[in-house]
Amino acid sequence: MTVDSKTRRRLLKAGAAAPVVLGAAWVAKYAHAQADLGAYQSAKINWKQAEGEKITVAVIPAGYFDALIAVTPEFQALTGVEVRYEKVPPGQIRQKAILDLTSKTGTYATHAADPMYYDLYVSNGWIEPIQKYLGDAKLTDAAWYKPEDMIPAWRGANSVKGQLYGVPFDGESTLQIYRKDLYDAKGLKPAETLDEVAKNAAAIHDPNNRVWGAALRGFKGAGQNMYIYPSIFRALGGHWFSGGTFQANSKEGIAALEWYVDLLTKYSPPAVRNWNWPDLADAFSQSTLGLYIDANTSASVLNNPEKSKVIGKIGYARWPKGPSGKRVSSIWNWGFPINSALSDKAKRATWLFIQWASSAETQARTSWKAQGPVKRLGLNRLSLWQSKEFGALAGGLGANFLQASIDSMRQDLDVDWRPRMPQWPAVGETMATAIQAALVGQQKPREALDEAQTRIAQILKG
């Protein structure tokens, strides 16, 4: 197999050496497209072993997946596996995937999966353990693929009982995103503690001039307000389970919700109750927020010259510490699992696709090497984050973006950021409802969490 790829390269070199005969421009292009595969062909596996297979991949409509789609012809040339993409909006991809998995139709060979859903998938036996493929020397060249280089907490987040079930493709960490110009003018530093967040917000807050001190996701949903609340809860030292049972209304839980409600009630525009991350990014871009805490990948939106009025005025910092000194970022990543309902050959083809997409080379080709307008930021390997090329790409996004992101991914990722359990869809939804009920004043934080606790206990009983 090694011989195969070496001969191929030799032939290619020979082809590229005869430009005069064939027309310089055409050959240059041809040689470029083909030589590109060399980076993959140095892996000691037979990329063509599932040739002729067709797989469908469900992704969400997002720039980072568009970048992957753009380089997929290279994968098809490399493996002879045909890939069809289906774009499903983020609000529906979980339901569509579950519909497919539960009916065992094998429609989606793999899909962009929410890390919180692996427990559910695994308890139903819907997806394959990745180790089966990772450990097989015929399928994976570990020395080339370097799986251990992928961000450990993301792998942890996509694992169930220590077994990896989904390979991270793109992800994020949560950062403070603040208006450096406003902070500098008042002599403020980005908050180091939760208390300082409120202090900074109070200093910046000036609603009469349409500047609000701070905002966080307020919209109801497991991936919306239940994305930001867990970081506060964990920073305050909360644990989701006490003695094996789920605990929503612990002392720390109530304190976290009180902090959240208090901050948003005092320093956010009233519409924050229905804001998700795009609304926050819009408001910040329009220069109406002093601070918000959200995904670092928002940086590309905030630096869109067509929409943003704050380019060059943005600063980034890690999540503030809780009283124990703990900072807790989200471990959000889109991973690729392998559908168990596939034939063996299709599973192999799917694994080759996943290995290709998550390899350092493809990660680079969808980022700084990308030809198109979108250059991905959410790369899955720290070695890439620290590379010179990525540094050049990320340098212009605002003060301290790169360092804050790297520090945060190294030190602040917490696998138990949210409660990992098969019942997560119901638990997350119930928590989200309670958080919003408290935010809009329908219930006091304690009442809201007491009610959530009762309901979740009922759900877990079955």
Place this chain on the structure above:
Amino acid sequence: MRGERRFALALFLPALLLLLVTTTLPLVYLLWTSVQRVDLSMPWLSGFAGLENYAKLGGDRRFWSSLWLTFVYTGTTVALQVVVGLGLALLVMQVRLGQGLLRVAAILPIVLAPVVAGLFWRSLVLAPDFGILDFATRALGLGSFNWLGDPQLALVSVIAIHTWQWTPFAFLVLLASLAALPPDIYEAARLDRAGPWQRFWHITLPLLRPAIVIVVILRMVTALSAFAAIFAATGGGPGSATEILNLYAYRLSFTELNLGYGAAVATVLLFLTLAVSFGLFVFRKTR
């Protein structure tokens, strides 16, 4: 005779089969699912549950609050539609010119898909700072309101959306019945010196009763099964302030993946709707 029957059966059979497959089967499957334990997040518990899902409803506070919201939502929207619709119909009866135009205009909200109505209200009418309504209240010096972000206002808002969309239906039906009322009775009443209020109370309303009851039945069924407009406008929130039974059943089944329990909630809604319509039909016949 037998040949004729067979012929009738042959004509009737395709439609019957189609109806069985598209309506009866899913209904039976719903009932079957509602007595099963089907929770995708806990597949190890799957099995026959008997009436367990129904028994669980008793202790589910969110179920009771959504049931209460369903009553509030249905009651107020139907009452508003009948009152506003009748008022408009009486008013338009006086209009000589351009009545046809008004009728056409009235149809417009009805033909709008409810999900579009919900989104339209959410983003263009009720949005704080940008919406038309907020613009109006600010211009009048009443200040800005968070129409969909405040629990009470959100409920009022979704009721307003539904009323806005469906009042024209009541209006059109009642207008048609008004036009069909015999003029001689009114003339006789006038000769007997009956005032306008007496004429309305003793003549118009009793004569319109069948039409009003039909409007109430149809509007109740629509209100009980409302989904898309609320889903688009508030998603049942904030918190669970606008989560009527239909939305709760959806959330249970498709977000929380507890299909068995979700089916039980949907079944309750089904029987509730049947009971209400049956009651009204009986009421219509007996008086």
